[in-house]
Amino acid sequence: MVADLLFNNAGYQGHFGNITNYPVGDFRRVLDINVTGVFVVLQAFAKVLMEAKQPGAAVNTASMAHGGAPNMAAYSASKAAVVALTKTAAKDLAVHNIRVNSVSPAFIGPGQMWNRQVELQAGTPSQYFSDDPDEVATQMINSVPMRRYGSLQEVASSVHFLLSDASSYITAFDIEVSGGAT
Secondary structure (H helix, E strand, O other): OOEEEEEEEEOOOOEEOOOHOHHHHHHHHHHHHHHHHHHHHHHHHHHHHHHOOOEEEEEOOHHHHOOOOEEHHHHHHHHHHHHHHHHHHHHHHHOEEEEEEEEEEEEEEHHHHHHHHHHHHHOOOOOOOOOOOOHHHHHHOOOOOOOOOOHHHHHHHHHHHHHHHHHHHOOOOOEEOOOOOO
């Protein structure tokens, strides 16, 4: 049986820092993992389905950082590329009845990723965030209109919807799981 669903969830945040001193090697690593990795898996998935003449659906993980998160040049660029890749792939694969969408989570917690992002933002000199992790957490939550971070379950529900028949006429779309954050 050919697998007809793909949750393409690759992500590496990389270094936090101002663009003027961001390490080029880390920038390349972030793009390689977050963009090239998503591309390679999506390409292989599509080829298998096309050979089997089977419809399918893929969901790529992007991020609300695609709008340009402070101190996260590589990650932001990579996730913007994932959204663009999603839209291009959706158009290329629609003729083969393969839908491609993405989800863009904002702040998701609690857990290691939330804690890491708070700590790294606090440790990076910036006009946007305090150097106190507790204050950074408050600043980040206060930037979300719903005044909370999202849960893994809320992201999973969006992915499930995009992979289900309930979204059979949706392709080239990015769902922002963001509590209203932009």
